[in-house]
Amino acid sequence: MQLVVEPATTSLLPGESQRFAAYGRTSDARHVDGPVVWSASGGTITPYGIFTADTAVGSFSVTASSSDWGLAGMASVRVLPRRRVASVAVRPDTATLPIEGSWPFSAMLRDSTGDTLSGGTVGWTSSDPSVAVVDSMGLVTGVTPGTATITAVSEGHSGAGLITVVRPGTGPWPNEPAGFGVVADNPFNVLNGDGWSLIDNVSGLGTLGVDPQAPLSPPGVLQYFYPIGFSAGIGPAAEMHDLPNLKQAFLGIWWKVSNPWEGHASNVNKVQILFPDEGGDIYMVMYGPPGGPYELRVIPQFLNMASNWLVPNVNHVPVTLGQWHRVEWLMIYNTTTNPPNGIIRWWLDGKLIGDYFNVPFPNSPLSIYKVSAIWGGVNGSKTENDYYWYDHVHISGR
Numbered sequence: 270m271q272l273v274v275e276p277a278t279t280s281l282l283p284g285e286s287q288r289f290a291a292y293g294r295t296s297d298a299r300h301v302d303g304p305v306v307w308s309a310s311g312g313t314i315t316p317y318g319i320f321t322a323d324t325a326v327g328s329f330s331v332t333a334s335s336s337d338w339g340l341a342g343m344a345s346v347r348v349l350p351r352r353r354v355a356s357v358a359v360r361p362d363t364a365t366l367p368i369e370g371s372w373p374f375s376a377m378l379r380d381s382t383g384d385t386l387s388g389g390t391v392g393w394t395s396s397d398p399s400v401a402v403v404d405s406m407g408l409v410t411g412v413t414p415g416t417a418t419i420t421a422v423s424e425g426h427s428g429a430g431l432i433t434v435v436r437p438g439t440g441p442w443p444n445e446p447a448g449f450g451v452v453a454d455n456p457f458n459v460l461n462g463d464g465w466s467l468i469d470n471v472s473g474l475g476t477l478g479v480d481p482q483a484p485l486s487p488p489g490v491l492q493y494f495y496p497i498g499f500s501a502g503i504g505p506a507a508e509m510h511d512l513p514n515l516k517q518a519f520l521g522i523w524w525k526v527s528n529p530w531e532g533h534a535s536n537v538n539k540v541q542i543l544f545p546d547e548g549g550d551i552y553m554v555m556y557g558p559p560g561g562p563y564e565l566r567v568i569p570q571f572l573n574m575a576s577n578w579l580v581p582n583v584n585h586v587p588v589t590l591g592q593w594h595r596v597e598w599l600m601i602y603n604t605t606t607n608p609p610n611g612i613i614r615w616w617l618d619g620k621l622i623g624d625y626f627n628v629p630f631p632n633s634p635l636s637i638y639k640v641s642a643i644w645g646g647v648n649g650s651k652t653e654n655d656y657y658w659y660d661h662v663h664i665s666g667r
Contacts, residue, residue, distance in 0.1 A: 475506025
């Protein structure tokens with residue numbers, strides 16, 4: 270009989286561990302179990318055969334001995350030199366954030382040959398925490414307008430990226446990104462024209478209304494009427510505009526909900542929807558139980574992709590019934606897929622309420638926008654007369 274140790278050979282880095290097993294093997298190849306005592310010529314090994322390499326580099330032996338059988342078996346361990354960090358690069362190297370917005374920075378570690386290293390310890394710092402702070406995982410959050418350098422350090426080497434925190438703009442849409450081209454702008458003086466068309470208006474519930482107090486482009490407003498008996502799962506009508514295949518899109522609307530408002534039992538009261546070429550959609554809703562309170566949520570429903578509610582995760586600002594609200598919504602497609610880095614942000618009355626930076630988008634661009642105010646899901650009908658009003662819709666992107 271012989272005493273066999275498995276694995277017979279292995280290679281480890283300093284600090285790594287390997288569990289070894291030992292058994293007796295008879296001349297007819299049967300396995301026989303029995304107690305053994307473990308020892309090693311370097312590193313450490315437990316009574317249960319778990320070997321851990323120390324910092325010494327070289328070849329070492331692991332031995333299992335059996336006093337019952339008068340036998341010993343041996344395995345070989347080669348401890349390799351750990352590859353050291355020679356350079357650190359921070360990604361992205363530049364980024365722009367709104368106040369209270371966040372963006373995950375990452376550190377790319379390379380050895381002296383240029384190969385990527387994984388699992389290294391990285392420390393993060395911000396040159397100006399009054400402008401932007403960074404946590405231990407590299408997540409940067411904007412605090413006040415300005416610029417700050419975000420530095421990653423590993424094994425004495427460092428890399429840096431620049432973060433710019435921008436103040437809200439002074440125009441009608443303060444959070445619209447610079448450089449976006451205007452796609453459509455509708456003050457709702459007419460229902461059709463300039464690329465807009467009113468569809469699904471079978472019962473004439475989508476009309477032009479008048480509000481001299483409308484905040485941006487009075488007095489004309491788009492009015493959606495939900496009369497008593499209005500069935501769930503549909504909208505009064507939909508203003509539609511084709512989009513020029515956008516992978517970066519900004520939506521600005523002025524919007525008001527009647528007071529009172531009868532919410533649907535599903536908690537869903539849709540406000541606006543976008544559609545990519547390949548199908549599916551992404552929409553914004555006024556979400557809350559039938560009697561409120563209500564908040565703005567977003568839900569991507571792209572084909573063959575997970576669909577989860579994006580809820581307010583920065584500030585919680587409720588929708589006030591009977592009051593005009595400025596809603597701004599930004600979507601930027603992901604440029605990487607593992608992990609995805611797509612952005613969805615939305616603001617209510619200038620306050621950032623939702624900020625997501627890990628959203629997967631479809632391959633096809635956004636091609637249709639609808640002011641589609643579908644009420645609820647299925648079942649149920651209105652027991653009161655309710656309204657949505659839109660003073661203005663602005664679309665830009667690239």
